[in-house]
Amino acid sequence: xxxxxxxxxxxxxxxxxxxxxxxxxxxxxxxxxxxxxxxxxxxxxxxxxxxxxxxxxxxxxxxxxxxxxxxxxxxxxxxxxxxxxxxxxxxxxxxxxxxxxxxxxxxxxxxxxxxxxxxxxxxxxxxxxxxxxxxxxxxxxxxxxxxxxxxxxxxxxxxxxxxxxxxxxxxxxxxxxxxxxxxxxxxxxxxxxxxxxxxxxxxxxxxxxxxxxxxxxxxx
Amino acid sequence: xxxxxxxxxxxxxxxxxxxxxxxxxxxxxxxxxxxxxxxxxxxxxxxxxxxxxxxxxxxxxxxxxxxxxxxxxxxxxxxxxxxxxxxxxxxxxxxxxxxxxxxxxxxxxxxxxxxxxxxxxxxxxxxxxxxxxxxxxxxxxxxxxxxxxxxxxxxxxxxxxxxxxxxxxxxxxxxxxxxxxxxxxxxxxxxxxxxxxxxxxxxxxxxxxxxxxxxxxxxxxxxxxxxxxxxxxxxxxxxxxxxxxxxx
Numbered sequence: 321x322x323x324x325x326x327x328x329x330x331x332x333x334x335x336x337x338x339x340x341x342x343x344x345x346x347x348x349x350x351x352x353x354x355x356x357x358x359x360x361x362x363x364x365x366x367x368x369x370x371x372x373x374x375x376x377x378x379x380x381x382x383x384x385x386x387x388x389x390x391x392x393x394x395x396x397x398x399x400x401x402x403x404x405x406x407x408x409x410x411x412x413x414x415x416x417x418x419x420x421x422x423x424x425x426x427x428x429x430x431x432x433x434x435x436x437x438x439x440x441x442x443x444x445x446x447x448x449x450x451x452x453x454x455x456x457x458x459x460x461x462x463x464x465x466x467x468x469x470x471x472x473x474x475x476x477x478x479x480x481x482x483x484x485x486x487x488x489x490x491x492x493x494x495x496x497x498x499x500x501x502x503x504x505x506x507x508x509x510x511x512x513x514x515x516x517x518x519x520x521x522x523x524x525x526x527x528x529x530x531x532x533x534x535x536x537x538x539x540x
Numbered sequence: 541x542x543x544x545x546x547x548x549x550x551x552x553x554x555x556x557x558x559x560x561x562x563x564x565x566x567x568x569x570x571x572x573x574x575x576x577x578x579x580x581x582x583x584x585x586x587x588x589x590x591x592x593x594x595x596x597x598x599x600x601x602x603x604x605x606x607x608x609x610x611x612x613x614x615x616x617x618x619x620x621x622x623x624x625x626x627x628x629x630x631x632x633x634x635x636x637x638x639x640x641x642x643x644x645x646x647x648x649x650x651x652x653x654x655x656x657x658x659x660x661x662x663x664x665x666x667x668x669x670x671x672x673x674x675x676x677x678x679x680x681x682x683x684x685x686x687x688x689x690x691x692x693x694x695x696x697x698x699x700x701x702x703x704x705x706x707x708x709x710x711x712x713x714x715x716x717x718x719x720x721x722x723x724x725x726x727x728x729x730x731x732x733x734x735x736x737x738x739x740x741x742x743x744x745x746x747x748x749x750x751x752x753x754x755x756x757x758x759x760x761x762x763x764x765x766x767x768x769x770x771x772x773x774x775x776x777x778x779x780x781x782x783x784x785x786x787x788x
Contacts, residue, residue, distance in 0.1 A: 439630060439634035440634060442597055442628075442630065443628075443630060443634035443636070445597070445623065446595055446597060446626070446627070446697075447648040447696070448620045448621065448623040448624030448648060448652050449620070449651060449652055453651050457651065461638045462638050
């Protein structure tokens with residue numbers, strides 16, 4: 321088994337490398353923009369604007385209540401048809417993943433902020449601190465400790481969900497498996513290589529997150 | 541002593557409901573500069589809500605609050621500026637766990653009053669010495685006992701140099717052996733001439749340090765007077781009932 325894997329890697333390693341770059345690209349964009357968009361959404365939802373609150377509630381309800389794959393199909397067929405400019409397949413899929421991720425990130429951040437004791441806000445405001453300072457200096461530094469571990473889990477989900485792009489033959493680690501498998505007709509070893517690559521990526525990521533968390537908890 | 545002509549807080553006909561429950565049903569009161577006023581009453585009588593209305597942590601449904609000659613209950617009032625002058629100490633301390641003891645104290649003065657960092661630190665260290673927490677200045681609050689946390693919360697409020705401090709049951713969450721150290725600090729503050737409103741169940745303390753005591757019952761000030769008048773010559777049936785039930 322090990323020899324087969326080594327032989328496949330020697331011959332088709334470059335396909336997997338391409339796959340790794342593809343997954344890293346998709347995951348990085350999803351993590352970055354999904355987190356940004358999700359953060360903005362959570363702030364909007366915690367604001368006083370009733371319409372924004374309701375709109376985001378609906379947004380999260382739809383995106384968390386339907387499969388990511390269905391959402392990708394939707395973006396894949398819908399966006400090129402109605403947008404006035406050209407979009408690559410990969411861009412459509414990445415946009416779907418970003419939108420999907422933002423809904424989960426919104427929930428994580430909102431829950432993290434709301435988990436900070438109300439007394440903290442009351443203490444800060446009673447000292448005469450502005451709402452903005454209360455948020456940036458008192459609530460967020462405490463909320464981040466609730467948010468980070470959950471966000472780390474979301475990042476891992478994002479890496480794995482990038483595999484959905486393989487259905488649309490976008491290059492990433494699962495597509496690499498399919499490519500090599502169809503060239504060699506060898507299934508299990510080629511699959512195992514992809515699996516090990518995923519494991520390596522998620523292990524590195526969760527290790528990194530643990531390190532960050534430990535640094536943050538030093539003062540507790 | 542107390543200057544009866546200097547009205548610091550004037551409350552007129554304050555009403556507040558939560559849902560269908562009327563918590564305050566028309567409270568009026570004048571607090572003068574330098575006065576120490578204890579607020580007593582049963583749980584749910586509205587005494588904490590009354591206190592929390594004074595710095596608008598709760599928004600009254602109707603009625604007016606005039607602080608130092610200016611109405612704070614009107615629309616378009618910049619409440620942050622007033623809150624800087626109204627300190628508050630909570631039952632559950634609410635110290636900032638992510639900040640060192642010293643930074644708990646200096647944060648608001650530096651951010652909101654634009655006081656020089658070094659000067660704020662000096663003031664904070666002086667305050668910490670006053671309440672015996674100077675040694676703890678670089679610790680995080682998780683390392684403090686309940687009594688120490690509450691003393692920190694008191695000096696954090698003092699650092700803003702407020703004109704009045706509101707205490708909302710400051711010893712109710714403390715272990716019994718820590719009540720005294722906190723009451724001593726409040727007592728010292730009272731003697732120093734600070735205007736104080738304190739919601740408390742510590743009747744002995746209220747009797748000792750107050751200039752005036754308010755008994756709140758079902759959302760109204762049912763009886764008020766000097767500690768002697770209220771505790772020794774109780775006029776109303778409700779207040780007598782209440783006092784009979786509590787330990788001194």
